Amino acid sequence: MDIISTRIPDVKLIKPKVFGDERGFFMETWNQRAFNEAGFSAAFVQDNHSRSVKNTLRGLHYQIKKPQGKLVRVTRGEVFDVAVDLRAKSPTFGQWVGEYLSEHNCHMLWVPPGFAHGFLVISETADFQYKCTDFYAQEYERTIHWADPILNIEWGMDSANKILLSEKDRIGQSFGQAATELNEYY
Structure with missing residues (x-):
């Protein structure tokens, strides 16, 4: 697999080698040795799977304590996936990176601990x-509003009216509010 730094170097785009023929395909989706050789390691404790309809936006989620690193991928459909650096002492604090992940490109994204994460279904x-x-810890979960003007994430939507949101995503806090609390933890 190719592991490529994004414009936020700690967020990695992973392009697995896909072996396909008329029967289908095979690919390796996780390899601890490849990650170690790329300079980082991760011990995973929980796997999650969500299914969402078009225009669903989930995020921007993070945990103030027990921050989660996430290795994300799409096994059906396509999403625009976003990671926002919440590490107050990082040179990329408050910056975001977005990548298209789909069943066709088979790309994955490594979102390290200390980042907010969200995606839009295309x-x-x-x-x-x-x-x-x-592990997921509801008491530490926080949400930054997906349309925060400071972050200015370019989701690629023609109209915000089309976006489907959960209540917690609809009322997410501003990046400024989150930054005040983040100084205590990151």
């Missing part, structure tokens, strides 16, 4: 799977 439906480095 296809009619999408199955989104991710491995996490820590």
Whole structure:
């Protein structure tokens, strides 16, 4: 697999080698040795799978304690996946990176601990799977509003009216509010 730094170097785009023929395909989706050779390691404790319809936006989620690193991929459909650096002492604090992940390109994204994460479904439906480095802890979960003007994420939507949101994503806090709390943890 090719492991490529994005414009936020700690976020990695992973392009697995896909071996296909008339029967279908095979690819390796996780290899601890390849990650170690690329300069980082992760111990995963939880796998998650979500299915969402077109225009669903999930995020931007993070945990203030027990931050989760996530290795994310799409097994059906296509999403625009976003990671936002929340590490207050990082030179890329408050910056975001986005990548298209799909069943066709088979790309994955490594989102390290200390990042908010979210995605927008582009296809009619999408199955989104991710491995996490820590357990989900609802009491520490926070949400930054997906349309925060400071972050200015370019989701690629023609109209915000089309976006489908959960209540917690609809009322997410501003990046400024989150930054105040983040100084205590990251």
